[in-house]
Amino acid sequence: MTLAETASPRRDTWNVPAAPLRLRGVVKAFGAKKVLRGLDLDVAAGQFVAIVGRSGCGKSTLLRLIAGLDAPDAGAVSFDGDADAVPRVMFQEPRLLPWANVIANVEVGLGARRREPNARRRALDALAAVGLADRAADWPGTLSGGQKQRVALARALVSRPRFLALDEPLGALDALTRIEMQSLLETVWRHEGFTAVLVTHDVAEAAALADRIVLLEDGAVALDIDVALPRPRLRGSPEFGRLEETILDRLLGRSGRA
Numbered sequence: 001m002t003l004a005e006t007a008s009p010r011r012d013t014w015n016v017p018a019a020p021l022r023l024r025g026v027v028k029a030f031g032a033k034k035v036l037r038g039l040d041l042d043v044a045a046g047q048f049v050a051i052v053g054r055s056g057c058g059k060s061t062l063l064r065l066i067a068g069l070d071a072p073d074a075g076a077v078s079f080d081g082d083a084d085a086v087p088r089v090m091f092q093e094p095r096l097l098p099w100a101n102v103i104a105n106v107e108v109g110l111g112a113r114r115r116e117p118n119a120r121r122r123a124l125d126a127l128a129a130v131g132l133a134d135r136a137a138d139w140p141g142t143l144s145g146g147q148k149q150r151v152a153l154a155r156a157l158v159s160r161p162r163f164l165a166l167d168e169p170l171g172a173l174d175a176l177t178r179i180e181m182q183s184l185l186e187t188v189w190r191h192e193g194f195t196a197v198l199v200t201h202d203v204a205e206a207a208a209l210a211d212r213i214v215l216l217e218d219g220a221v222a223l224d225i226d227v228a229l230p231r232p233r234l235r236g237s238p239e240f241g242r243l244e245e246t247i248l249d250r251l252l253g254r255s256g257r258a
Contacts, residue, residue, distance in 0.1 A: 018046040018195045019087075019162035021066065025075035028061050028219075035061045037219040038075065043212075045080075048189055048196045050206035052247060053216035059199045060167060062216070063089075066197060067165040079163060088161040090169040094148040096140040102151055103127065103136040109155035126154040129188055146177040150184070157188065164189075166198040170205065182208055186231065203247045207240055208233045215250055223250050 021043040028036040035058045043049050051059050064070040065077050067089045079087075088109070096105045106123040107114045127133050130150040140148060149169060156164060166185075170178045186209055189196055200206055206213045207227065215223035225246065229239055248254070 017162065018193050019079040020045040021163065021195060021197070022078050022080060023066075023075065026062075026065060026072045026077060027074035028058070028065060028070070028072050035219050036065075036072070039220055041214065041221060043195060043197060045195055046193050047211050048198070048209060049212045049214060050198045050200055050210035051214050051216060052200060052203060052206050052251070053222075054251060055201075057216040058219045059216055063165050063167050063197065063199045086161075087163040087165050088156045088159060089165045089167065090152055090156045092168045092171050094140075094152040096148055096151060098140055100140075101136070102132065102138050102140065102143070105140065105151055106154045106158050109158040111159070113159070123154075123158050126158040127151075129157060129191075130154045130184060144177075145173055146181060149173065149181060153185065153188070157192065160192070161194050163195045164197075166196060168200055169198075171201065178202075178205070183232070185209065190231075203244050203251070204235065206247070207243045208235065213243075213247060215247060223247070 021041070023039055023041040026036050026039040026041075027034065039058075039062070051062060053059050061070070065072055067087050068077075069089070097108065100108075103120070103123050106126055107119055109126075110116075110119055110122065113119060124133060124136060127136055130153050132147060132150050132154065135143065135147065135151075140151070143151065152169070170181050170185075173181060182205060198206070198209060207229075210227055213223075213225045213227060214221055215225075225243070227243065229237075229243065233240055
């Protein structure tokens with residue numbers, strides 16, 4: 001059975017629980033500039049949270065702290081005390097190895113487990129989940145931008161992560177490819193059940209994917225909205241439009257609107 005064929009939306013096949021996230025009093029500064037100011041945030045296991053905000057508000061810094069790529073100056077980032085909940089990261093650039101074929105790039109996500117007997121099968125299953133099973137032997141240079149990001153997603157998924165951090169992974173794609181990738185990401189998340197935190201500048205993307213949208217201003221949470229819209233989201237619906245307007249009104253400093 002491949003990842004894409006998994007019937008349950010919540011990891012019954014893998015029997016590995018998603019990881020909850022807790023941040024308490026998180027502070028991060030670069031020189032005299034304090035980017036995060038005592039930030040508190042809880043993300044439930046299996047939840048999909050989108051982080052939005054103006055440039056420089058601390059979104060990417062927050063994601064790097066969550067992913068363990070940086071350490072906070074004060075406060076704590078934890079996965080409910082679970083040291084085994086190692087987050088995986090998907091970046092804006094696919095960061096594929098040009099000298100390795102597609103399947104080998106996916107196997108990189110297994111780390112030391114690449115030597116296990118079932119490593120190749122797991123990598124092939126991850127490629128099947130993103131619709132690229134037939135490109136396993138190809139080289140990254142022969143792929144389109146969207147296909148490269150699919151490989152990057154497969155590489156992140158092959159280790160069966162409990163937590164996935166997404167740093168604007170679709171930002172460089174054209175509009176149609178971006179919507180297709182959003183749909184793929186939602187489908188894979190629903191099938192695997194990992195916890196996801198997405199940083200994005202695209203309010204429509206946040207509204208399409210997230211269970212919650214968190215807006216950062218000046219290094220703190222300024223708005224935290226539960227998204228109750230049914231899935232898949234209808235972008236042209238009045239409810240979707242109202243959610244976008246609520247976020248944009250705050251981002252753009254507009255007043256007098258619901």
